[in-house]
Amino acid sequence: MANVSLNAVRKNYDETLHKDTLRNINLDIKEGEFIVFVGPSGCGKSTLLRMIAGLEDITSGELKIGDSYMNDVPPVERNVGMVFQSYALYPHMDLRENMSFGLKLKKMDAATIKKRVDNASDILGLDPLLERKPKELSGGQRQRVAIGRCIVQQPNVFLFDEPLSNLDAALRVKMRIEIAKLHKELQSTIIYVTHDQVEAMTLADKIVVLSPLDEGADSNLEQFGSPLDLYHNPDNKFVAGFIGSPKMNFVDATLVEINAKDCVVELITGERVTAAVDANRAKVGDAVQLGIRPEHLVESEHEHAQSKVTGIVQVTEHLGSESFVYMDVKGCDFTFKARPEFPAEAGDQLTVGIPTNACYLFDENELAFQRTAKYNRGA
Known part of the structure; x- marks a missing residue:
């Protein structure tokens, strides 16, 4: 050795x-x-x-x-x-x-x-x-x-x-x-x-x-x-985007509020998302990209659905133990890892929940802001 x-x-x-x-x-x-x-x-x-x-x-x-x-x-x-x-x-x-x-x-x-x-x-x-x-x-x-x-x-x-x-x-x-x-x-x-x-x-x-x-x-x-x-x-x-399967979802957004341990961004859909991220090196109005892993998304009624995003279902894959719902969110590819036999058909409008602690955020140079929490889906 x-x-x-x-x-x-x-x-x-x-x-x-x-x-x-x-x-x-x-x-x-x-x-x-x-x-x-x-x-x-x-x-x-x-x-x-x-x-x-x-x-x-x-x-x-x-x-x-x-x-x-x-x-x-x-x-x-x-x-x-x-x-x-x-x-x-x-x-x-x-x-x-x-x-x-x-x-x-x-x-x-x-x-x-x-x-x-x-x-x-x-x-x-x-x-x-x-x-x-x-x-x-x-x-x-x-x-x-x-x-x-x-x-x-x-x-x-x-x-x-x-x-x-x-x-x-x-x-x-x-x-x-x-x-x-x-x-x-x-x-x-x-x-x-x-x-x-x-x-x-x-x-x-x-x-x-x-x-x-x-x-x-x-x-x-x-x-x-x-x-x-x-x-x-x-x-x-x-x-x-390279580590994790399926790959992380990315949605274009704008910073609208910066706090001590989190921030608020407005997605290109008009929806607002709170992210447990330290964005203090940026300023309000900066263009950013929100990242969220498919396995961290939840159904819209879930207790951890502090924020939400809406898209159009393109394809649903039912794999027995889980389902993958592939969506279009204003031109951004978006994947939701769902429960088995999740009811979603091509053409449906679907809203999914985004836990605050599961968010990632990237600046205009694609560098990550530091996260202030980790998400535990079972919590």
């Missing part, structure tokens, strides 16, 4: 274009942490992982693994193990040979190789399959072999590059559980890349949220913190 630190790391594929892929990335990843890089396509998350692995050069800045400076160290000497999106197994070798091949290249003795392969196989539940070829395995089994090939190397840091994206939905859930159990057993430092924020929330000790780099931006690292911290206290609208 080892800690990983990145200081002012930058990546530019062509300096003549003056267009960075990554800029001013500062991270301190502690030994044994499970860190997830998450963000939309094109934000540089896989590039950042490959820079840690040594598969991409660092344009500027400093990378350390443990106490060692790594910028110019070749990949084979970094003692990191990488699991790719594609399984990259040798089709003519059985599973034991696939997992042991890298160790044979290092000229390890046969007894050590067998011990490591047997240990990895036991951890991953591959013992009955060791004599099979990759073509005889399911996708989840092949991915476990790819992880096993990484485990036998006993790296200081495990690097996973979207390892579950080729699997179907049910198998992704199963493999997420397997990877979480693996981390608890190995207690290793893991850095994991995904575009799936549900994967990030369920696996990570801490999440690194990256965005595509805007011209003039200081960095495309939006926020680094625990899953619940990012969920409850996003730094900006980008993080608020």
Whole structure:
């Protein structure tokens, strides 16, 4: 195990274009942490992982693994193990040979190789399959072999590059559980890349949220913190909209009243909403955006419906355990997570309740105002 630190790391594929892929990335990843890089396509998350692995050069800045400076160290000497999106197994070798091949290249003795392969196989539940070829395995089994090939190397840091994206939905859930159990057993430092924020929330000790780099931006690292911290206290609208499923609702509004621990905004619908947010750095009349998560909305008669918003129902999804009502609120997409079989049909006008303590608020630069309370739906 080892800690990983990145200081002012930058990546530019062509300096003549003056267009960075990554800029001013500062991270301190502690030994044994499970860190997830998450963000939309094109934000540089896989590039950042490959820079840690040594598969991409660092344009500027400093990378350390443990106490060692790594910028110019070749990949084979970094003692990191990488699991790719594609399984990259040798089709003519059985599973034991696939997992042991890298160790044979290092000229390890046969007894050590067998011990490591047997240990990895036991951890991953591959013992009955060791004599099979990759073509005889399911996708989840092949991915476990790819992880096993990484485990036998006993790296200081495990690097996973979207390892579950080729699997179907049910198998992704199963493999997420397997990877979480693996981390608890190995207690290793893991850095994991995904575009799936549900994967990030369920696996990570801490999440690194990256965005595509805007011209003039200081960095495309939006926020680094625990899953619940990012969920409850996003730094900006980008993080608020990316973390959480379904995504947060946003409605254009104007500040009409600022108090010590809350404020009042007028929505584009004309309705007024009280938000438990400290808006004292703004002034009355400023344009803002109100944020509210679908799971925090309530029916209009609910005791926590301190404020309300009205829209037109577009589609209702009944999923058995819950319903999702998709609305149009004056041109803004709006989702309400409702009880099972909630009665709402396309074209209906629907009013839903907004709890004061569940609101988020963002200024014209999309930076979050500090919340003064957290919402407990069961309270």
